[in-house]
């Protein structure tokens with residue numbers, strides 16, 4: 004007797020019950036906001052266009068509104084869109100929406116350590132300590148302003164010494180910006196031709212590149228499957244390990260020369276805190292290494308990418324560049340370095356910098372948040388531990404808040420008299436409890452570096468950039484500008 008058909012039937016039954024139970028688990032989570040129907044195992048991944056995650060999420064907004072659910076694998080994610088919804092969640096209900104969500108591309112390396120990916124008491128201790136220490140080292144004060152002015156003058160000298168007429172500004176901008184956070188964290192800046200510095204920044208560059216690749220994106224959405232698939236995403240942990248080895252070496256150097264009465268940098272302060280709070284695991288070695296890595300990465304990549312976008316935009320719009328220069332000449336003249344007090348006297352520069360940050364939207368999906376308890380929100384129930392994506396790009400493109408959201412337009416931040424006009428929907432640093440810890444430092448760097456560059460150089464390029472060229476390009480993690488070459492023509496000889 005042939006029992007083969009019985010075997011096939013049995014197999015079919017097992018497969019269908021597996022599919023059914025997965026489907027059931029997905030829909031068992033009742034009263035979540037609506038969203039596209041997920042498939043078993045992969046969720047909505049197949050409905051997302053390859054490499055176009057942000058665009059796909061913005062498209063779903065048109066269908067499901069400002070609050071919807073999407074599945075990465077079997078993991079539901081609540082997507083928040085538009086100024087009103089993001090504000091209500093992150094500001095009005097800051098406590099409930101203030102956890103840090105999963106970022107599978109990094110989770111196996113980070114393991115929840117450090118200020119950026121920490122939660123609960125660990126995060127609170129590290130955030131409070133980091134803010135106090137950064138302030139003690141001058142964040143938001145005169146001391147750090149002077150450090151940035153000095154670095155800006157090194158940058159000007161370096162650009163003047165370049166013999167090549169047309170350069171890609173990425174490396175220089177990354178170096179000058181990174182030197183600011185390095186001064187605070189490691190207690191010293193690096194020369195631009197220092198090999199160890201160049202190596203460090205290359206490591207950071209390749210790590211972000213691999214994270215942003217399509218493979219990296221897939222790893223973010225389907226971590227369990229992608230763990231078994233070869234590809235560049237497999238190198239991410241190795242790059243990050245190399246970066247953290249550099250940091251461990253610096254910690255060791257500080258340990259050997261520490262004078263508890265005279266802390267030289269953030270590392271010294273952490274070592275002193277560790278001795279004072281021996282039993283507090285928030286200040287153990289893993290949290291120290293990861294927090295240092297967080298500050299180094301966040302303090303380098305974000306501001307330099309914004310400046311790269313900024314230079315490209317003024318290359319595209321020479322009339323904006325000319326107007327900025329006019330204001331600089333009027334307020335600062337040729338030689339005086341900009342100070343942060345000048346910002347209020349330079350409304351056009353202030354508006355252009357705000358518009359650069361809005362338009363370029365370097366972290367369009369924000370960092371993931373997490374529900375810290377069961378949340379009742381707009382008639383739905385979001386269970387504790389659910390990942391939440393507050394889309395900053397949807398705030399920056401909110402037509403109720405900005406007249407021409409898809410165009411670069413400094414008038415978004417100027418009133419009819421040419422005075423600077425605030426807009427609450429300006430959220431590149433996010434909002435609420437997890438808001439960027441380095442906002443003060445970043446805004447000071449952007450103003451002083453950008454103003455100093457335009458005070459000293461006319462920016463030109465042989466390429467005629469189009470509106471499409473200046474549109475931010477979404478990689479897996481953040482928006483970056485196209486790569487381009489340009490010339491810095493000295494204004495004062």
Ligand code: HEM
Pocket residue numbers: 103118119120130184297298301302303305306309365366369370371431432433434436437438439440441442444445
């Ligand atoms: C243009 C520059 C920058 C932008 C646009 C930016 C943006 C952001 C955003 C969107 C977040 C996530 C906020 C959230 O989860 O709601 C964040 C977090 C963070 N940023 Fe920045 N950032 C910038 C510069 C910096 C700098 C210079 C530092 C270094 C001091 C820094 C350190 C951090 C840290 C430590 C966090 C984690 C905060 C937490 O989880 O509590 N950022 N940033």
